[in-house]
Amino acid sequence: MDDELRDRVEREAEKHALLNAVKHESDANVGAIMGPLMGDNPDFRPHGDEIPRIAGGVIGEVNDLEYEEKRERLEDLAPEELAEIEAEDEADEHDLPDLPNADEYDEIRMRCAPNPNGPWHVGHARMPAVIGTYRDRYDGWFCVRFDDTDPETKRPDLEAYDAILDDLDYLGFEPDATYRASDRLETYYDHARELIEMGGAYTCSCSGEAFSELKNNGEPCPHRDKDGETVRSEFEEMIDGEYESGEMVLRVKTDIEHKNPALRDWVAFRMIDTPHPREEASEYRCWPMLDFQSGVDDHLLEVTHIIRGIDLQDSAKRQQFVYDYFGWEYPEVIHWGHVQLDAYDVKMSTSTISELIEQGELDGWDDPRAPTLKSLRRRGIRGDAIVDAMVGLGTSTSDVDLAMSSIYAENRDLIDEETDRRFLVREGNQLPLGGSPPDEANPPLHPNHEDRGVREIPVGDSVMLESDDLPQREARIWLKGLGCFQFTRDTLQYTGEDIDVVREGDVDVVHWVPADESVPVRMRTMEGDVRGHAEPGVGNLDSDEMVQFERVGFARIDRHESDDEGGAEETVAYYTHP
Structure with a gap:
């Protein structure tokens, strides 16, 4: 590494150390700043072996400063970032x-x-994340209520009930109670x-088109003034299933001249011929619309605060008519905008994802290309x-953009220090070795934790490198954990030089795997499967273990499997993020 680059590394390391120390009002550490440091400076990555050592020295100097000295120094180096930290401190935790x-x-x-x-899908996580956070803050109560009273257009999936509860558990929340609206028809x-x-x-047998015309003209339905006995009788007939779909509905009597036509005498119950998939609810044919069902349940469950999308503002207004009839007090309501997610080609829609799975375009709900919690x-x-x-998105009424990189950054902070390093070469090129290199390479399991030990990688007669890492003829490269080599006559010739050649000269540092003893890997990514070879120890890792493939990214080991003929074992890993 030349002096100019070293100076840049020291300046950037100081800035990130100060950001970390001031934000958390504590000492900085190498592990906490390495992710942001390397993420902001991708040109540092070829020097990954040296960066922690340089950063460690800078961090020691930063940690010797008092808090106010750290803040003043950060104001000199990065005033905008300091302002963001202080704005965050002023906001709610x-x-x-x-x-x-x-x-x-x-009780909330x-x-x-x-x-x-x-x-x-990923967007669904916002509601439980925010509600669960509020529950914890106020020592309150929250339930999961499956609003499953539409067995036709939003037909429930029998497996989804448990799948959603499993997703909620994955997010770290346990509901205080769980209900299924389809169990509560009699209520x-x-x-x-x-x-x-x-x-x-009142019961209404107008066609949808006929009522819509009346409604839009502010004219009452001819059934609006039916006598109570007839309405009661016809509603019981609806419950008994004596009408077909579209033949009869029950409407809430509101204001037929209301300025918002959507609120005029809205439908509370309708007939649906399609049986509910749950056996316990399959005999019912008279089903409540969501606004009626949800409004009643919110009162009976003593809900104090409702969070819903800004597009559902009319729901509160419709339900208010019912609450006024019964003399109930309506809960507090927070409306927020939609979450828009980047990084995916697949639309963030349950129906769209389901269709792609049925068509075989996606392997399942946990396909890495699917924007679902099961995939993440x-x-x-x-x-x-x-x-x-x-939670960081807040509760703005505006639509908000969520960059997957923000989730990746949060996750990197959680896993970086505990995740060991390994080598993976994608679509590698094989080169023979010469010059009597060591028989075994011993790179550290984690550059910040020497106590974890080293990996034992047999070297053999040849290695595999990634295509972008192939050296020019006569150029030198440093194979991580092994040493310096010069590319001569299609052979990597071991030179025996020490790490100073990297620090002082233009010598690239690259990862590699032994050609003879590497492990075939299929890495599943958002862009499709990537095949490569990993160092031998990867084949012994347990399923669900996390690794960081150096210079590639984090990945989760999924399984080890043989090919269809029972041949060589292949490790399947799921790519996490850079």
């Missing part, structure tokens, strides 16, 4: 505002109300009967990282 009127309630009670039509019927008795609902979990991304990234 969870990046979330206080819940409105929280002090007026004996919230609900997560998924539609169980498939496992969760909704009873409330509908009460509403009819109050004169707040299989890739080795921790639920805590997703929660931290989601």
Whole structure:
């Protein structure tokens, strides 16, 4: 490494050490800054063996400073980054505002109300992340209530109930209670009967088109003034399944001249011919619409605060009519914008992902190309990282962009220090060795933790290098953990020079694997499968173990398998992130 580059490394290491120390009001350490340091300076990566040592010296000097000295130095080096840290300090520790009127309630009670039509995609994680965080902050209560009262257009998937609870567990939350709305039909019927008795609902046999025309013109439906006995009778006939789909609905009587046509005499119950997939609910044909079912449940479950999308503002207004009839107090409501996710070619939609799986375009919900929580979990991304990234979005009513890089950064902070290093060569090129190199290479398992020991990599007669690392003829390269070689006559000739040639000269540092004893690897990534070879020890790693393939990225070991003929074993790994 030349003097100019060394100076840059020292300056950047000092900045990142100060950022880490000031943000956490504690001493910095090498492990905490290496990820951000290398991420901001990708040209440092070829010198990965040297960076921790240089950074360690700088960090020692930073840690000798008092807090105010650190802050003043950071203000000189990176005033904008310091301002961001101080702005974060002024904000709530969870990046979330206080819940409105929280002090007026004996207990904060919230609900997560998924539609169980498939496992969760990444965007779904925002709701439980925020609700779970609020629950913990206020020592409150939250439930999972499966809003599964649409067996037709949003047909429940029987496997999704447990899959969603499994996703919630992955995120690190356990609900205080779990409900299925399809178990509560009789409760909704009873409330509908009460509403009819109050004169707040009527049965309507208008076609959808006919009612829409009346509604848009502010004209009442001819069934609006039916006598109560007829309404009661026809609603019981709906419950008994005596009408076909589209033949009869129950409407909540609102204001037929309301300025918002969407709120005029909205449908509370309809007939659905398609049986519910749950056997316990398969006999029902009269189903509540979401606004009625959810509104009743929120009251009965004593929900104090509701978080919902900005596009559902009309839901609160519809439900308010029902609450007014019953004399109930409506919960506090927070509306937020949608999460928009980058990095994926697949649309973040449960129905779209399900279709791609059915068509064979995706292997399943945990395919690395799928924007699902099951995919992130299989890739080795921790639920805590997703929660931290989601909470960081706050509760803005504007649509928010979530960069996967923010989840990766959170995850890197969680796993970097505990994850051992290994070599993986993708689509490698084989070169013979000459000049009597050592029989075994011993790179460290982790550059920051000498106590973990070293790897034992047999060298053999030849090595594999990545295509981009192939040296020019007569050029020297440093094989990590092994030594210096010169490329001469299609052979890597061992020179025996020490690490000073890297520090002082233009010698690239590259990773490698022994050609004869490497382990075939299939690494599953968001862009498709990548094949390569890893150092021998990778073949002995346990499933679910995390590794960092040096100069490639983090990966989770998934399994070891043989080919269809029972031949050589292959290790399957899932790429996590850089």
